[in-house]
Amino acid sequence: MTPAYQTYERMKAFVGFDDADAGRLRRLAPVFAKHGATITDGFYATLEQYPETAKLIEGRVDALKATHHRWMQELFSGSYEQEYFDNRMRIGVAHVRIGLDPMFVEGVMSYLRTAGLLAIREEFADAEEVSVLAGSYVKVLDLDLLVINLAYGDERLDRLTRFTGMSRKLLERCIVHG
Amino acid sequence: MSRAEQIVKLIKTLSTNTPDVEAAAVIDNDGLMIASALSQDMDDDSVAAMSAALLGLGERITGELERGEFELVMVRGDQGYLILTRCGDEAVMAVLTGKKAKLGLIFLDVTRTGKEVARLLA
Numbered sequence: 635m636t637p638a639y640q641t642y643e644r645m646k647a648f649v650g651f652d653d654a655d656a657g658r659l660r661r662l663a664p665v666f667a668k669h670g671a672t673i674t675d676g677f678y679a680t681l682e683q684y685p686e687t688a689k690l691i692e693g694r695v696d697a698l699k700a701t702h703h704r705w706m707q708e709l710f711s712g713s714y715e716q717e718y719f720d721n722r723m724r725i726g727v728a729h730v731r732i733g734l735d736p737m738f739v740e741g742v743m744s745y746l747r748t749a750g751l752l753a754i755r756e757e758f759a760d761a762e763e764v765s766v767l768a769g770s771y772v773k774v775l776d777l778d779l780l781v782i783n784l785a786y787g788d789e790r791l792d793r794l795t796r797f798t799g800m801s802r803k804l805l806e807r808c809i810v811h812g
Numbered sequence: 813m814s815r816a817e818q819i820v821k822l823i824k825t826l827s828t829n830t831p832d833v834e835a836a837a838v839i840d841n842d843g844l845m846i847a848s849a850l851s852q853d854m855d856d857d858s859v860a861a862m863s864a865a866l867l868g869l870g871e872r873i874t875g876e877l878e879r880g881e882f883e884l885v886m887v888r889g890d891q892g893y894l895i896l897t898r899c900g901d902e903a904v905m906a907v908l909t910g911k912k913a914k915l916g917l918i919f920l921d922v923t924r925t926g927k928e929v930a931r932l933l934a
Contacts, residue, residue: 799872800865803842807861 638784642719645780651714651773658770660712662754669753674702677745681738690732709774722778726785736786743779747772815932819847822928823905830921832913834892838929839863839904846903846933863906867896884919897922900930 666673678695681687691698708721729739751768758764795802813821823836827849837848843861850856870885884897895907895918905926909918 797872798865798869800868801842804861804864804868807843807857808865811858811861 638723638781638788639716639719641784642777642781646714646777649773649776651770651777655770655773656712656714658767659710659774662767662771663707663710663712665753665757666706666710666750668757669749670703670706673746673749673753674699674706676749677702677742680745681742684738686735687738690734709778714774714777719781722781723785726782727789729782730786730789736783739779739782739786743775747775750775816847818932819929820849822925822932823847823849826907826921826925830918832892832910833907833918833921834910835908836925837863837906838899839906841868841902841904850908859906863896864904867898867904870896884922895919895922897926898930899926900933903929903933905929 678691678699681691682695705725708718711718750771754767754771755764758767791802791805794800794805798805800808819838823838826836827833835850835854837850837856837859838846839860840846841864843864845856845860848856848860850859866885866887871882874880874882882898884895886896887894890911892911893909893913893915895909897905897907899905905922907918907922909915
């Protein structure tokens with residue numbers, strides 16, 4: 635078990651993400667099957683508005699939309715263990731490698747929170763039900779954000795290790811003493 | 813005598829026998845102090861991390877600038893020198909000298925002590 639996965643499991647426990655959340659997210663799968671394409675289109679339209687993100691997606695929006703669709707399907711798969719974590723970590727590393735500034739990841743997650751919550755409200759009439767489903771949705775997005783942030787931290791330390799010749803433990807020690 | 817004690821003895825001998833060597837320490841590549849003969853007012857943990865970091869960068873830039881095999885990093889302040897050199901693949905030796913240090917002699921003694929420390933660490 636890698637330290638990153640241990641952190642993910644610890645944070646799942648910390649935010650109280652449990653089997654009930656997994657079950658609720660499975661229930662949300664049809665909602666996002668219905669609204670997913672609209673959310674994805676809106677998401678890429680937003681990315682196209684900003685030069686920093688537009689240049690990263692130019693010429694491959696359709697392929698990225700398909701990837702985003704798979705990401706969303708996994709989000710509601712109901713399984714959030716090692717395989718889920720590994721896939722999320724790979725997505726995080728891909729974001730780092732294309733040079734996406736982490737602030738845009740935060741922005742994207744904010745967009746997905748808002749759009750997803752609107753979709754949930756549209757599909758469920760009972761306010762109590764909306765509230766618990768929304769809670770699980772927000773938790774899983776927060777966990778995804780955590781994994782992406784872990785990937786950013788990991789990749790940046792790896793780059794510093796390669797550039798400076800310093801070991802990871804040494805870099806972490808320098809951060810502690812800094 | 814433990815290995816750490818033997819290394820402390822070696823670096824204290826270096827400080828005692830070589831004119832102008834004021835203090836020395838041996839640090840692992842991850843910046844952990846292995847043996848210290850630094851003065852008590854120095855922060856061992858910070859010095860260890862900074863020494864390993866500086867040596868790591870020194871090795872990298874030696875390679876990048878094609879300066880051959882890495883030998884040492886030397887830093888000069890108006891009160892003296894800091895010399896960082898390898899003692900084996902896994903450790904770094906940091907040596908502090910006064911400002912009037914005879915560097916040729918010090919390099920010889922530092923190299924000899926470094927080899928003895930490397931033998932102990934092997």
